[in-house]
Amino acid sequence: MSENALRDKLQELKGIAAESNVDISREIAELERKLGAPQPPVNEAWRRVELARHPDRPTTLQYAQKIFDDFVELHGDRTFGDDPAMVGGIGLLNGVPITFFGHQKGQNMKDNLKRNFGMAHPEGYRKALRLAHQAAKFNRPILTFIDTPGAYPGVSGEDRGISQAIALNMKEFSILPVPIIATILGEGGSGGAIGIGVADIVLMMENAYYSVITPEGCASILLRDSSKAREAAALLKLTPSDLLRFRVVDRIVQEPQGGAHMSPDQAAAALKADLLISLHVLSRRSVESLLAQRHQKFLSLGVFQEEEAHRKSLLQRLRDFF
Amino acid sequence: MNDRNGIQGWIRGLTERPVHKKRDERLFIDEKNSCPSCHRHLSAQELEATLYTCPHCQHHFRLTAWERIRYTADEGIFQELSAEMETANPLEFPDYEEKVQAAAAKTGIPEAVVTGLCKVDGHEVVLAVMDFRFIGGSMGAVVGEKIMRAMLVGAEKKLPVIVFTSSGGARMQEGILSLMQMAKTAVATQALEKARCPYFVVLTDPTTAGVLASFAMLGDVTLAEPGALMRFAGARVVAGTIREKVPENFPLSQYHYERGFIDMMVPRQEMRKTLSFLLKLHTAVPGGRT
Numbered sequence: 001m002s003e004n005a006l007r008d009k010l011q012e013l014k015g016i017a018a019e020s021n022v023d024i025s026r027e028i029a030e031l032e033r034k035l036g037a038p039q040p041p042v043n044e045a046w047r048r049v050e051l052a053r054h055p056d057r058p059t060t061l062q063y064a065q066k067i068f069d070d071f072v073e074l075h076g077d078r079t080f081g082d083d084p085a086m087v088g089g090i091g092l093l094n095g096v097p098i099t100f101f102g103h104q105k106g107q108n109m110k111d112n113l114k115r116n117f118g119m120a121h122p123e124g125y126r127k128a129l130r131l132a133h134q135a136a137k138f139n140r141p142i143l144t145f146i147d148t149p150g151a152y153p154g155v156s157g158e159d160r161g162i163s164q165a166i167a168l169n170m171k172e173f174s175i176l177p178v179p180i181i182a183t184i185l186g187e188g189g190s191g192g193a194i195g196i197g198v199a200d201i202v203l204m205m206e207n208a209y210y211s212v213i214t215p216e217g218c219a220s221i222l223l224r225d226s227s228k229a230r231e232a233a234a235l236l237k238l239t240p241s242d243l244l245r246f247r248v249v250d251r252i253v254q255e256p257q258g259g260a261h262m263s264p265d266q267a268a269a270a271l272k273a274d275l276l277i278s279l280h281v282l283s284r285r286s287v288e289s290l291l292a293q294r295h296q297k298f299l300s301l302g303v304f305q306e307e308e309a310h311r312k313s314l315l316q317r318l319r320d321f322f
Numbered sequence: 323m324n325d326r327n328g329i330q331g332w333i334r335g336l337t338e339r340p341v342h343k344k345r346d347e348r349l350f351i352d353e354k355n356s357c358p359s360c361h362r363h364l365s366a367q368e369l370e371a372t373l374y375t376c377p378h379c380q381h382h383f384r385l386t387a388w389e390r391i392r393y394t395a396d397e398g399i400f401q402e403l404s405a406e407m408e409t410a411n412p413l414e415f416p417d418y419e420e421k422v423q424a425a426a427a428k429t430g431i432p433e434a435v436v437t438g439l440c441k442v443d444g445h446e447v448v449l450a451v452m453d454f455r456f457i458g459g460s461m462g463a464v465v466g467e468k469i470m471r472a473m474l475v476g477a478e479k480k481l482p483v484i485v486f487t488s489s490g491g492a493r494m495q496e497g498i499l500s501l502m503q504m505a506k507t508a509v510a511t512q513a514l515e516k517a518r519c520p521y522f523v524v525l526t527d528p529t530t531a532g533v534l535a536s537f538a539m540l541g542d543v544t545l546a547e548p549g550a551l552m553r554f555a556g557a558r559v560v561a562g563t564i565r566e567k568v569p570e571n572f573p574l575s576q577y578h579y580e581r582g583f584i585d586m587m588v589p590r591q592e593m594r595k596t597l598s599f600l601l602k603l604h605t606a607v608p609g610g611r612t
């Protein structure tokens with residue numbers, strides 16, 4: 001068993017120990033010994049990254065199965081092809097039709113090869129945009145599910161315009177006249193994530209991360225040492241609580257003890273509850289106020305220094321403008 | 323530029339400076355003035371005459387923001403916007419403040435983009451020019467905000483907006499907030515849609531990652547200089563993610579032009595003329611409706 005797997009096992013046992021009367025302190029002690037105490041403290045950010053990438057972590061389609069009463073998957077971008085790394089369709093959420101799409105990782109190696117490890121191509125982003133326009137036509141709210149290490153960075157992505165596809169999605173999503181809720185399920189990898197991430201409400205699972213670059217990428221570029229990914233993860237401030245503080249996400253969805261993979265049903269139930277609340281809140285907004293708030297949310301992100309009074313008056317003018 | 327007070331209300335830190343100031347000495351060129359492509363020696367006069375392109379192999383040297391403005395804008399006054407905005411360090415990223423200060427000292431500009439109002443061949447425009455020397459032209463909150471405000475000023479004053487891009491992408495030291503600048507600038511282009519303002523993008527070497535995948539790909543008309551590196555992911559990111567080997571200087575603007583992502587390839591000497599004609603095409607009264 002790998003060190004990570006042992007750590008998860010340990011976490012799981014500690015969870016059981018806390019909730020039951022069975023004495024398993026011997027098993028816990030044994031695992032801790034195997035892991036070789038004293039351990040360097042694993043930083044919180046890296047723990048999240050590991051859990052977000054856990055091979056058994058529930059995927060978009062698994063959540064769809066658990067959240068919707070029933071759903072159909074729709075395929076293709078009508079231009080190039082169908083991207084198995086981006087899935088989407090229409091589901092019934094407590095009887096209400098909803099459009100959804102999201103990155104799809106595989107559940108084993110063979111599946112992952114088909115799904116390209118959740119790294120979508122331009123046709124995936126264009127499929128998402130097609131479904132989003134369809135949702136607007138039929139006045140269906142949109143749920144997006146983010147779980148990608150990043151958009152596919154190879155030549156086939158360049159050939160078909162990955163940059164243009166992501167840019168256009170952000171632009172178009174900002175004026176879709178239906179509620180949009182984005183949820184970061186696991187990995188919120190850079191441009192690949194924000195390509196379906198412009199939304200009225202952004203939710204984040206407790207053990208997910210959202211970052212401008214992978215910790216490995218940051219380590220190799222800024223720290224000049226790809227083995228310093230753990231350190232980079234902490235520097236990037238990519239955990240849900242950081243993102244809440246920066247107002248990049250609106251709410252965190254609690255996961256079961258040990259992570260979503262310990263009980264996908266429980267994780268999906270918690271997410272569904274929050275999605276229903278979010279949809280209820282958004283359904284009460286007029287289209288005008290929905291779009292005005294969405295614009296303001298994204299136009300006001302970022303921290304810099306400027307006279308506060310001036311910034312406030314500018315934001316007021318922004319509001320008037322849109 | 324008669325509505326000065328209107329602009330002042332929008333943007334603090336409007337400063338004015340003549341377009342044709344002294345030539346910026348801190349250009350992207352080595353001390354020997356040799357062409358990095360064909361290695362031939364070029365004299366300073368020769369480079370100035372060709373707007374810093376190699377007369378032998380057409381290599382386009384990178385330009386600083388103010389050099390670009392000098393080659394694009396009419397002689398006269400450039401009203402710079404938001405020059406007082408200062409970069410913050412919200413992640414408390416180690417050594418970030420020092421890095422920004424060093425970049426500012428080296429380049430003589432406060433951040434990686436200069437925005438302002440000027441005229442191009444008589445047409446009043448909002449111009450935004452990125453400078454690759456400033457931490458690789460990377461986009462943090464200040465760059466994103468300045469691009470957004472340039473677009474909003476354009477939308478409110480019904481002026482065309484021209485952006486010259488040159489950037490390695492998002493500024494990693496600002497983490498997730500730099501990623502959000504992609505969304506911010508892309509969303510801001512909707513203001514130009516609503517106001518029916520022309521938005522022209524000129525892709526220059528290099529334009530990659532977070533900048534390429536946001537406002538750089540959303541122009542009404544997209545121009546590119548020849549030989550400009552344009553890619554979504556840097557070589558190190560590609561190598562760290564997939565097995566594919568991507569050559570260091572690939573793909574270039576011509577490659578994207580052939581695939582339909584660029585309207586026109588424009589050599590630097592023809593850029594001002596081309597922009598001028600595009601501005602004329604977009605400001606003349608359209609014949610389609612009354």
